[in-house]
Amino acid sequence: MSDVILSVQDLTAEVDGNPILKGFNLEIKAGEIHAIMGPNGSGKSTFSKILAGHPAYTVTGGEIVFLGQNLLELEPDDRAKSGVFLAFQYPLEIPGVSNVDFLRVSYNAKRKHEGLEELDAFDFDEVVQSKVTLLKMDPSFLSRSVNEGFSGGEKKRNEILQMALLEPRLGILDEIDSGLDIDALKVVAGSVNALKKPENATLIITHYQRLLNYILPDVIHVMADGRILMSGDKDLALELEAKGYDWVLEGEAVGA
Amino acid sequence: MTIESIPVESTLSDVGNLGGTTKVNRADYLLGLLSLRGELPSELGRLQERRDRAFSLVHDRAIPTTRDEEWRFTDLSDLLRLQFQTRLPSEIGFPQLEDFLLPESTNSRLVFVDGVFAPALSAVDDLPDGVLVGNLVAGAELVPALPAYLANQPGGDEVFTALNTASFTDGAIAWVPKNSVVEAPIHLLFVSTTEALSHPRCLVVAQAGSCVTLIEEYVSLSEGRYFTNSVTEIYVEENAEVRHTRVQRDSVSAFHIGKTAVSQARDSRYTCTAVSLGAKLARHHLEIYQTGEQTDTTLNGLTLVDGDRVGDTHSLIALSQPYGTANQVNKTVVRDRAHAVFNGKVWVPKAAQMTNAAQLSRNLLLSPKARVDTKPQLEITADNVKCAHGATVSQLEDDEVFYLQSRGIPADQARKLLTYAFAIDVIDRISVSSLRDTLTRLIRVQTS
Ligand SMILES: Nc1ncnc2c1ncn2[C@@H]1O[C@H](COP(=O)(O)OP(=O)(O)O)[C@@H](O)[C@H]1O
Ligand SMILES: [Mg+2]
Numbered sequence: 290m291s292d293v294i295l296s297v298q299d300l301t302a303e304v305d306g307n308p309i310l311k312g313f314n315l316e317i318k319a320g321e322i323h324a325i326m327g328p329n330g331s332g333k334s335t336f337s338k339i340l341a342g343h344p345a346y347t348v349t350g351g352e353i354v355f356l357g358q359n360l361l362e363l364e365p366d367d368r369a370k371s372g373v374f375l376a377f378q379y380p381l382e383i384p385g386v387s388n389v390d391f392l393r394v395s396y397n398a399k400r401k402h403e404g405l406e407e408l409d410a411f412d413f414d415e416v417v418q419s420k421v422t423l424l425k426m427d428p429s430f431l432s433r434s435v436n437e438g439f440s441g442g443e444k445k446r447n448e449i450l451q452m453a454l455l456e457p458r459l460g461i462l463d464e465i466d467s468g469l470d471i472d473a474l475k476v477v478a479g480s481v482n483a484l485k486k487p488e489n490a491t492l493i494i495t496h497y498q499r500l501l502n503y504i505l506p507d508v509i510h511v512m513a514d515g516r517i518l519m520s521g522d523k524d525l526a527l528e529l530e531a532k533g534y535d536w537v538l539e540g541e542a543v544g545a
Numbered sequence: 546m547t548i549e550s551i552p553v554e555s556t557l558s559d560v561g562n563l564g565g566t567t568k569v570n571r572a573d574y575l576l577g578l579l580s581l582r583g584e585l586p587s588e589l590g591r592l593q594e595r596r597d598r599a600f601s602l603v604h605d606r607a608i609p610t611t612r613d614e615e616w617r618f619t620d621l622s623d624l625l626r627l628q629f630q631t632r633l634p635s636e637i638g639f640p641q642l643e644d645f646l647l648p649e650s651t652n653s654r655l656v657f658v659d660g661v662f663a664p665a666l667s668a669v670d671d672l673p674d675g676v677l678v679g680n681l682v683a684g685a686e687l688v689p690a691l692p693a694y695l696a697n698q699p700g701g702d703e704v705f706t707a708l709n710t711a712s713f714t715d716g717a718i719a720w721v722p723k724n725s726v727v728e729a730p731i732h733l734l735f736v737s738t739t740e741a742l743s744h745p746r747c748l749v750v751a752q753a754g755s756c757v758t759l760i761e762e763y764v765s766l767s768e769g770r771y772f773t774n775s776v777t778e779i780y781v782e783e784n785a786e787v788r789h790t791r792v793q794r795d796s797v798s799a800f801h802i803g804k805t806a807v808s809q810a811r812d813s814r815y816t817c818t819a820v821s822l823g824a825k826l827a828r829h830h831l832e833i834y835q836t837g838e839q840t841d842t843t844l845n846g847l848t849l850v851d852g853d854r855v856g857d858t859h860s861l862i863a864l865s866q867p868y869g870t871a872n873q874v875n876k877t878v879v880r881d882r883a884h885a886v887f888n889g890k891v892w893v894p895k896a897a898q899m900t901n902a903a904q905l906s907r908n909l910l911l912s913p914k915a916r917v918d919t920k921p922q923l924e925i926t927a928d929n930v931k932c933a934h935g936a937t938v939s940q941l942e943d944d945e946v947f948y949l950q951s952r953g954i955p956a957d958q959a960r961k962l963l964t965y966a967f968a969i970d971v972i973d974r975i976s977v978s979s980l981r982d983t984l985t986r987l988i989r990v991q992t993s
Contacts, residue, residue, distance in 0.1 A: 366955045
């Protein structure tokens with residue numbers, strides 16, 4: 290068995306007839322942390338939402354293989370159950386659905402999929418409380434509606450809480466660092482690092498280099514206009530920080 | 546009184562154009578209902594004049610048509626297919642009531658079976674001195690002031706209200722004297738067992754400084770096509786408080802037209818949580834009449850309809866004094882080919898300065914054929930007031946469904962979770978925990 294977790298080949302996709310991904314390639318192996326950087330509007334969030342199965346995006350070509358299966362054939366909930374987790378750039382507010390009920394239903398969907406017994410509210414509470422403590426979250430988050438009235442940072446932490454509960458094979462973190470102060474950033478980075486296991490992988494999407502001081506990626510990709518233009522090791526992030534994205538974009542223009 | 550249904554085919558030739566609006570048939574039908582009225586109990590003799598007035602009012606009227614502005618969206622044609630007869634009430638016992646009894650109201654419960662008071666199933670004990678909870682006729686003897694209240698609210702000329710006033714025999718009275726605090730919720734349980742016509746009547750008087758919790762509940766032991774035409778009058782006197790929960794869990798073949806008329810005196814507080822789950826056609830008239838300043842009114846409504854059922858709320862908040870506060874939220878969940886109606890009038894005349902009123906109508910349509918008609922109707926002539934209103938008609942948000950799916954929750958379960966969340970928020974406001982639990986269970990079933 291290969292240790293490839295995700296393999297994306299020549300992916301093209303559009304929304305409302307506008308092409309956004311224009312031949313996207315990526316391979317992530319078990320135990321690796323990858324980062325995709327790139328200017329606003331280059332299609333990073335689009336790619337992450339396509340992985341999660343968002344219905345607004347149409348894949349027009351290429352393939353995505355996740356753990357040996359064709360990911361595009363799976364419903365969003367089946368993708369989640371087989372181990373894909375996306376921490377959204379803009380987590381949705383869902384008034385009326387209590388956060389703890391939501392977390393329990395989601396946790397139990399996963400357990401059911403794995404042939405494990407579902408946990409009742411009481412037993413689940415124990416599981417969730419320990420994660421809440423780990424993430425230094427205010428326990429009152431649990432009784433509130435999902436993300437309703439949460440600050441930007443609180444929403445991001447709630448996403449990480451969900452990831453900690455679901456223990457995905459591939460965690461995709463879309464701009465998890467935006468809106469976080471430095472203390473919150475350290476907590477979030479700490480829990481991402483704590484979740485790292487040899488059989489799992491993480492994909493970090495960001496346009497700031499700051500996060501990469503706390504989560505060290507094995508591979509960094511630079512994305513622009515729907516494609517990966519350049520890949521390298523962590524030094525690439527520093528070079529980007531110093532020279533800006535224009536440097537890569539210009540290089541591309543010359544090379545093309 | 547019981548009902549017989551006429552097979553539709555023969556009915557059509559017998560009575561003419563049923564689906565239409567032929568005045569004479571609708572008048573005849575109403576006369577037929579009126580002819581089944583009971584005698585006014587002799588103890589209530591002093592109300593005979595009011596009763597006669599209601600009788601002559603109904604006598605000259607007809608069942609409304611959809612050309613009638615107040616009934617534009619709710620078609621009563623199907624009601625005309627049902628015929629009723631006088632019949633003795635059914636004998637039922639505690640085993641049949643098991644699902645409906647509330648432990649909080651073990652000693653503060655009145656039960657009516659097909660509109661008839663059932664003393665053996667009722668229990669009233671341990672209430673504070675001077676509190677009277679019982680059948681209306683008992684109230685007549687013990688409370689000489691009764692005529693000042695019974696059938697004395699504005700809006701009594703509305704045809705179904707008048708039909709009730711002309712017809713009722715039994716009914717509930719809850720009389721709470723000055724400064725009395727009734728801890729136990731008073732449970733008024735109206736049980737339908739058969740295809741009967743009934744006119745439940747309730748009178749609640751909370752005198753100055755008193756406080757009472759009222760649960761008015763309509764349930765069914767059968768899937769019968771009965772017709773319940775209820776009227777509840779509530780008087781909240783100075784600085785008194787009434788917390789009212791009205792639950793309509795009728796048979797899905799039944800017709801229910803109900804009126805709640807509330808008078809609020811100075812500094813009084815009234816909360817109504819109205820939950821409408823059953824009936825083929827349910828219509829609730831909820832009317833608040835402010836008689837003194839600085840009243841506080843909270844109205845929460847929830848209607849769930851599916852199949853081809855109709856759920857209709859027509860409310861009126863009639864302010865007339867300064868410093869009043871009114872908050873209203875009406876929610877509907879509509880499936881299949883069902884139809885929900887909300888019409889919310891708020892009157893804020895010149896005299897009602899410094900009023901703070903908010904009304905929100907939120908409607909969730911769960912199928913392409915589901916329908917909702919919602920109409921906020923604010924009439925504001927006072928200038929120094931805060932009044933807000935809004936109405937939303939929506940489907941479940943695709944983004945919300947997707948967010949839940951992305952956490953492993955299948956789409957249909959996600960939709961149920963979101964629908965449940967929309968509805969349960971109204972139930973959560975009910976303070977009586979056993980009732981809240983029962984309704985939570987029912988909502989869970991109806992949203993799954
Ligand atoms: N749902 C959508 N509808 C219309 N356009 C979209 C939608 N999502 C993304 N786009 C467009 O696709 C492009 C890429 O956006 P996005 O994937 O959010 O980029 P990034 O995350 O790299 O900033 C942008 O031009 C954006 O306007
Ligand atoms: Mg983005």
